[in-house]
Amino acid sequence: MEKQKKFSLKNYLYEYKWWYVFGIAILLCVDLANIYIPQFIGDIIDGLTNETLKKAGIPMMLMKILIAGLIMMFGRFGWRYCIFGASRKIEYRLRNDMFGHLETLSARYFNEHKTGDLMAHFTNDLEAVRVAVGMAVITTFDAAVMSIMVIIKMIIYVDLRLTVLAFVPMILVAIGCYFFGVQMKKRQTARQEAFSFLSDKVQESISGIRVLKAFVQEKKDLEEFQKANENNMEKNLAVVKLRSLFGPLLDLITGISLLLTLIIGGKMVINGTVSVGQFVAFNSYIGMLVWPMIACGDCINTFSQASAGYKRIKDIFDEKPDIIDKVKEKDGEHLTGDIELKNLTFQYPDGDTPVLKNVSVHIKPGEMLAVLGRTGSGKSTLADLLLRVYDCEKGMLLMDGRPIDEIPLHVLHRDVAYVPQENFMFSDTLEENIAFGLEDRIFDHPKLRDNIKEAAEAACIHSNIIDFPEGYQTLVGERGVTLSGGQKQRSSIARALLKNAPVLIMDDSLSAVDTDTEEQILENLIRLRKGKTTIIIAHRVSTLQKADHIAVLTEGELTEYGTHDELIREGGFYAKIYEKQQLEQELNEM
Numbered sequence: 184m185e186k187q188k189k190f191s192l193k194n195y196l197y198e199y200k201w202w203y204v205f206g207i208a209i210l211l212c213v214d215l216a217n218i219y220i221p222q223f224i225g226d227i228i229d230g231l232t233n234e235t236l237k238k239a240g241i242p243m244m245l246m247k248i249l250i251a252g253l254i255m256m257f258g259r260f261g262w263r264y265c266i267f268g269a270s271r272k273i274e275y276r277l278r279n280d281m282f283g284h285l286e287t288l289s290a291r292y293f294n295e296h297k298t299g300d301l302m303a304h305f306t307n308d309l310e311a312v313r314v315a316v317g318m319a320v321i322t323t324f325d326a327a328v329m330s331i332m333v334i335i336k337m338i339i340y341v342d343l344r345l346t347v348l349a350f351v352p353m354i355l356v357a358i359g360c361y362f363f364g365v366q367m368k369k370r371q372t373a374r375q376e377a378f379s380f381l382s383d384k385v386q387e388s389i390s391g392i393r394v395l396k397a398f399v400q401e402k403k404d405l406e407e408f409q410k411a412n413e414n415n416m417e418k419n420l421a422v423v424k425l426r427s428l429f430g431p432l433l434d435l436i437t438g439i440s441l442l443l444t445l446i447i448g449g450k451m452v453i454n455g456t457v458s459v460g461q462f463v464a465f466n467s468y469i470g471m472l473v474w475p476m477i478a479c480g481d482c483i484n485t486f487s488q489a490s491a492g493y494k495r496i497k498d499i500f501d502e503k504p505d506i507i508d509k510v511k512e513k514d515g516e517h518l519t520g521d522i523e524l525k526n527l528t529f530q531y532p533d534g535d536t537p538v539l540k541n542v543s544v545h546i547k548p549g550e551m552l553a554v555l556g557r558t559g560s561g562k563s564t565l566a567d568l569l570l571r572v573y574d575c576e577k578g579m580l581l582m583d584g585r586p587i588d589e590i591p592l593h594v595l596h597r598d599v600a601y602v603p604q605e606n607f608m609f610s611d612t613l614e615e616n617i618a619f620g621l622e623d624r625i626f627d628h629p630k631l632r633d634n635i636k637e638a639a640e641a642a643c644i645h646s647n648i649i650d651f652p653e654g655y656q657t658l659v660g661e662r663g664v665t666l667s668g669g670q671k672q673r674s675s676i677a678r679a680l681l682k683n684a685p686v687l688i689m690d691d692s693l694s695a696v697d698t699d700t701e702e703q704i705l706e707n708l709i710r711l712r713k714g715k716t717t718i719i720i721a722h723r724v725s726t727l728q729k730a731d732h733i734a735v736l737t738e739g740e741l742t743e744y745g746t747h748d749e750l751i752r753e754g755g756f757y758a759k760i761y762e763k764q765q766l767e768q769e770l771n772e773m
């Protein structure tokens with residue numbers, strides 16, 4: 184199977200290396216042009232003072248300045264296009280790869296990580312990395328090149344001693360930058376964690392808003408939100424404080440540098456060691472050195488933020504999927520629906536006792552198995568194992584005689600249709616929601632609409648759908664909020680039926696429908712699923728009794744197994760539940 188490539192930002196940077204090479208080459212030209220402007224101005228001043236520059240020579244000098252200006256203007260556009268373009272493309276690729284990787288991760292990962300936290304990686308952390316590989320890369324390079332060029336120009340065009348004098352305070356800047364960087368990284372990590380926590384809080388409160396209001400917890404929740412928001416503000420302020428301290432410190436050092444050159448350079452002009460033009464140019468050069476120093480602080484800040492974000496992004500990429508394909512899919516490979524549980528024992532990765540214990544059942548192709556059991560007896564866990572949401576020990580779960588992990592995931596998920604206990608609807612039209620599990624899209628295959636209608640009829644939801652003003656085009660609110668529980672459940676059944684898969688698993692999927700509708704759906708199921716395997720998990724005996732076999736789970740163990748009549752004769756849990764529910768029904772009908 185394909186080996187997972189180790190994640191490194193270097194690979195992304197390498198892919199856009201030419202964008203960076205061109206960008207940096209253009210930047211060099213811009214810096215070169217920039218560096219000559221003070222010299223040209225100095226030459227004009229000296230030429231005019233010494234009267235060596237004639238009137239006719241002035242336009243020539245101005246032309247040189249204009250050309251340098253034009254190079255700078257077009258060059259700045261050019262490097263911005265290359266470098267910012269590359270950073271946007273890297274961000275786009277990273278985001279795509281990150282989302283793709285997240286979708287390969289198993290249920291365990293999502294049990295352990297909060298949605299809001301993951302969302303923060305997609306926004307804040309990626310943004311921080313983008314700024315670092317765009318603006319910060321160019322700024323660092325520009326600052327370094329600019330400083331070196333300016334210093335060389337100061338030495339060659341003006342004076343070595345004056346340059347050393349102006350530069351000594353800058354050593355202090357380098358030392359300061361180091362300590363600033365260490366502190367900044369710590370504060371940026373804390374800031375990003377606080378933002379993640381805040382995102383998570385907002386996400387959870389909005390998804391749970393109905394429960395929140397029903398239990399009148401708005402005030403308490405607002406207090407919790409305010410606390411998270413305050414923490415986020417404090418962590419941001421800690422960053423701002425450090426940055427605000429560093430900025431003026433840089434100004435002070437550059438100020439001292441300017442003061443020294445003014446005093447000593449002024450004396451040199453008086454002594455005639457340097458000309459007025461050179462002195463003016465020198466001061467412009469000092470001004471040009473200020474920017475790289477400020478950039479230095481900004482870059483440390485940006486790189487610290489990016490490095491904290493990058494670590495969190497890397498953690499996602501380094502997370503290995505638990506559920507992986509072990510064999511390649513063969514052409515035309517399909518499941519027949521033969522399922523065998525052989526002493527199936529399973530314990531959740533974070534659990535301390537087995538949830539399923541020595542369960543052995545053989546479901547032949549075309550059979551309908553019903554599973555009954557008290558709440559928490561392991562019924563949904565069984566469905567999860569059949570879908571490989573979790574892996575059990577090899578050989579305990581066979582499909583078509585093969586261990587389940589030797590069935591390609593694509594084949595398994597295509598050939599096993601599933602109606603979960605908690606029905607999830609996407610914010611799309613009802614018809615798209617029902618067609619969700621198909622490999623073909625309605626847009627390309629409009630004839631699918633007939634099949635959607637058939638599936639909806641079988642799931643007893645068609646008459647509801649056509650009563651909606653927009654019919655099948657009705658937009659379902661986020662997570663299906665605009666549908667009733669029963670409507671959501673039946674849409675979910677229609678979605679699974681439409682797949683017409685060799686195996687169908689229904690996890691307590693008829694709990695929200697009335698008994699008449701339940702009977703109708705079951706009749707349709709038996710008719711449509713002839714020759715195909717169906718597993719129905721339910722609490723109501725009326726749902727289960729028509730199955731070929733019924734399995735009763737008690738605290739993870741298979742305690743009863745047989746047909747309806749056999750289990751009634753046995754007089755165990757199933758028979759008791761049947762009796763009780765019969766009585767309830769009779770009472771209801773009285």
Ligand SMILES: Nc1ncnc2c1ncn2[C@@H]1O[C@H](COP(=O)(O)OP(=O)(O)OP(=O)(O)O)[C@@H](O)[C@H]1O
Nearest residue numbers: 531533534538556557558559560561562563564565
């Ligand atoms: N992700 C998980 N991690 C750890 N334990 C879990 C996890 N999911 C479920 N369990 C535990 O496994 C046991 C079986 O849960 P399961 O959902 O399979 O029961 P069930 O029979 O489907 O219950 P119900 O009828 O209420 O849906 C329970 O004790 C539950 O607490």
